[in-house]
Amino acid sequence: MKPDARRKRRNWAWVLAPLLVIAVSLYGLAYGSVSISLNEIWQVFAGSSLPAHDRIIMDLRLPRVLIGLLVGACLASSGALLQGVMKNPLADPGIIGVSAGGGLAAIITMIVLPQFGYLLPVTAFAGSLCTAMLIYSLAWDKGASPLKIILAGVAINALLGAATNGFMVLFSDRVQSVLPWLSGGLSGKSWYELGFMSPYAIAGLLLSFLAIKPANVLLLGDESAKLLGQKVEVQRFFIILLSALLAGAAVSVAGLIGFVGLVVPHAVRLIIGEDYRYLLPLSMLTGAALVVFADTVARSWFDPIELPVGILLAALGAPFFLYLLKKRRMM
Amino acid sequence: MTAIQTEQLELEMGHFRLDNISASIPKGKITGIVGPNGSGKSTLLKVMTRLLDADKGEVQIEQRPLKDYSTKELARSVSMLPQSKSGLPELTVRELVAYGRSPHKRLFESRMKQEDEAIIDWALEITGTKRHENRMFHTLSGGEQQKARIAMALAQKTDILLLDEPTTYLDIAHQLDVMEMLQKINQEYNLTILMVLHDLQQAAHYCDYLIAMKRGKIVTTGTPEDILSREFFQHVYDIEAKVKFEDGYPVIIPSKTRRLGACDKMVIVTNTSKIKPGNAHLLIERFDRVGKVEEMEGFLGLEVLLTENTKEFEEVTVSTRWESKAAFQAWTRSPAFKEAHSHRGIPDYILDNKISFYEVKIVRNPLPAASGE
Numbered sequence: 001m002k003p004d005a006r007r008k009r010r011n012w013a014w015v016l017a018p019l020l021v022i023a024v025s026l027y028g029l030a031y032g033s034v035s036i037s038l039n040e041i042w043q044v045f046a047g048s049s050l051p052a053h054d055r056i057i058m059d060l061r062l063p064r065v066l067i068g069l070l071v072g073a074c075l076a077s078s079g080a081l082l083q084g085v086m087k088n089p090l091a092d093p094g095i096i097g098v099s100a101g102g103g104l105a106a107i108i109t110m111i112v113l114p115q116f117g118y119l120l121p122v123t124a125f126a127g128s129l130c131t132a133m134l135i136y137s138l139a140w141d142k143g144a145s146p147l148k149i150i151l152a153g154v155a156i157n158a159l160l161g162a163a164t165n166g167f168m169v170l171f172s173d174r175v176q177s178v179l180p181w182l183s184g185g186l187s188g189k190s191w192y193e194l195g196f197m198s199p200y201a202i203a204g205l206l207l208s209f210l211a212i213k214p215a216n217v218l219l220l221g222d223e224s225a226k227l228l229g230q231k232v233e234v235q236r237f238f239i240i241l242l243s244a245l246l247a248g249a250a251v252s253v254a255g256l257i258g259f260v261g262l263v264v265p266h267a268v269r270l271i272i273g274e275d276y277r278y279l280l281p282l283s284m285l286t287g288a289a290l291v292v293f294a295d296t297v298a299r300s301w302f303d304p305i306e307l308p309v310g311i312l313l314a315a316l317g318a319p320f321f322l323y324l325l326k327k328r329r330m331m
Numbered sequence: 332m333t334a335i336q337t338e339q340l341e342l343e344m345g346h347f348r349l350d351n352i353s354a355s356i357p358k359g360k361i362t363g364i365v366g367p368n369g370s371g372k373s374t375l376l377k378v379m380t381r382l383l384d385a386d387k388g389e390v391q392i393e394q395r396p397l398k399d400y401s402t403k404e405l406a407r408s409v410s411m412l413p414q415s416k417s418g419l420p421e422l423t424v425r426e427l428v429a430y431g432r433s434p435h436k437r438l439f440e441s442r443m444k445q446e447d448e449a450i451i452d453w454a455l456e457i458t459g460t461k462r463h464e465n466r467m468f469h470t471l472s473g474g475e476q477q478k479a480r481i482a483m484a485l486a487q488k489t490d491i492l493l494l495d496e497p498t499t500y501l502d503i504a505h506q507l508d509v510m511e512m513l514q515k516i517n518q519e520y521n522l523t524i525l526m527v528l529h530d531l532q533q534a535a536h537y538c539d540y541l542i543a544m545k546r547g548k549i550v551t552t553g554t555p556e557d558i559l560s561r562e563f564f565q566h567v568y569d570i571e572a573k574v575k576f577e578d579g580y581p582v583i584i585p586s587k588t589r590r591l592g593a594c595d596k597m598v599i600v601t602n603t604s605k606i607k608p609g610n611a612h613l614l615i616e617r618f619d620r621v622g623k624v625e626e627m628e629g630f631l632g633l634e635v636l637l638t639e640n641t642k643e644f645e646e647v648t649v650s651t652r653w654e655s656k657a658a659f660q661a662w663t664r665s666p667a668f669k670e671a672h673s674h675r676g677i678p679d680y681i682l683d684n685k686i687s688f689y690e691v692k693i694v695r696n697p698l699p700a701a702s703g704e
Contacts, residue, residue, distance in 0.1 A: 003466065
């Protein structure tokens with residue numbers, strides 16, 4: 001990529017990504033089992049609409065779109081940060097087990113301790129965090145090498161998957177409530193869920209801006225980063241912790257949604273390069289738009305069936321990822 | 332004045348080790364570390380920058396113990412160019428050089444101040460990479476890439492610059508280009524430079540001091556004129572070479588080593604001893620002490636063969652090859668041989684001893700080449 005072309009693309013991306021988020025949000029508000037025109041949406045916010053539309057927008061669609069935006073932004077920035085500090089394009093909260101850890105903790109909460117359901121985001125976050133720490137300590141040997149972290153993560157991911165399945169077999173009578181959550185979705189999520197995830201999500205997203213500079217220096221490799229006066233191990237540790245927070249916040253509400261953290265940063269990186277000053281915010285915006293778009297498609301295109309958005313994202317994401325792989329090899 | 336002082340550094344790390352390294356790197360000068368592959372040169376640089384921790388010993392930078400430096404302070408005092416440049420992201424030259432300002436910024440600060448921009452400009456100009464500042468680093472030639480990396484290290488604004496084989500993989504024109512540039516920076520800004528070099532001619536020409544290492548130890552130090560000699564090459568590199576200085580520039584001429592291919596006739600002398608079982612190693616040890624054939628004129632090589640399959644006795648055959656009978660006889664008259672054979676009896680573990688002498692004609696390519704080749 002030539003520097004001029006890259007600069008142009010970055011400028012365009014700054015303009016287009018926010019527009020995309022707005023467009024997709026409006027799409028999410030407008031479409032569903034009942035279509036509502038933009039004009040009517042405006043009336044809802046102005047307080048002069050039909051009560052039925054007011055209820056659909058304010059109680060159902062608006063919180064769901066907001067949750068979608070947060071979940072997408074969290075997953076994409078979590079993936080972008082992990083790929084950078086691990087120097088590995090495969091790093092993704094879904095692949096190295098950070099999401100699965102949050103998932104298992106959430107399932108245990110739902111199945112074994114349903115009376116503590118309101119603690120779901122806390123347990124999911126704690127699960128992600130514990131998994132991240134476990135992976136980190138398993139990979140530690142006078143410093144944690146990124147490759148070891150990935151390998152330990154893949155193994156832990158498999159183990160957590162087994163544990164999750166085990167729980168589902170043991171408590172098969174209660175699995176029904178858990179299934180939609182497992183495949184990842186925003187169905188039926190409203191202000192309550194938005195309320196309990198947003199503090200974690202927003203804190204994580206804001207904190208991730210602090211990671212831009214360290215993540216950029218880590219791109220040069222551990223040795224160079226150390227020679228530039230960076231405390232590489234400490235920084236990598238905190239960035240992994242931050243990714244766990246972001247992934248945990250997303251998992252607690254939306255369940256196991258894969259591929260957003262993997263595909264979005266990759267696609268953005270191909271377009272605007274590796275500099276985190278651009279990569280991180282643009283990944284957040286793109287991830288947010290992608291999840292809201294996919295969720296709207298999942299609930300409106302297959303009406304009256306509502307597909308879990310995780311399934312749709314995997315169906316879209318996997319081929320796209322393979323396309324990226326193919327394209328990269330040719331370069 | 333010393334910029335870096337190491338005292339009795341010890342490090343054991345797999346194949347690499349440092350063994351009692353005490354060295355002082357003079358301030359404002361160019362010092363080169365030379366020596367064969369695997370002698371610990373890069374390891375020493377890494378210890379000086381804390382990329383590796385020594386098991387024992389101490390490093391002082393500007394008269395202050397290395398361990399008292401914070402990570403950032405160290406990066407403001409010592410910059411280093413590692414050998415490998417793989418794994419760099421896609422960057423413009425200016426973006427790469429701007430990374431050199433990181434040690435001077437707060438943890439989360441990435442915005443460049445005017446002062447930073449001025450230093451980046453300075454580093455680009457002095458390395459001659461200013462004209463490439465908006466090109467992608469990957470599209471530069473090897474030599475230009477190396478200069479851009481040096482510019483990044485210079486942007487750290489340290490007083491000490493370490494370089495690990497800065498000219499390896501460059502063609503001769505770019506090698507000289509980089510070395511001239513480093514010399515100029517050293518002279519203009521009084522920058523202390525310490526670099527690992529493989530090319531001894533360049534090392535001798537551009538460095539004020541040399542440190543020669545071998546197997547983790549410092550073998551010798553001094554100015555190039557003082558230390559580069561026939562003995563230096565024998566000792567450090569195990570090769571024969573003559574060194575002449577012409578106008579302060581060393582000319583190193585490796586001397587032709589005698590090989591079998593040089594002659595078509597030779598003399599083989601075999602000395603076969605039957606030995607009581609279990610004692611063969613004693614004879615081999617003894618031979619090691621008294622041999623000294625290697626330095627003889629006309630010597631072509633030797634083999635020591637030890638039988639392992641007989642029960643009653645073992646047999647050691649020492650077979651030496653010579654250019655001529657005269658060369659062998661000269662050896663038997665040499666002081667080393669005389670000293671070895673003068674006052675000693677035949678050890679009682681030797682049962683029998685037989686010396687044979689053959690004149691041999693060398694037949695090259697005795698087998699016809701295989702068909703189809």
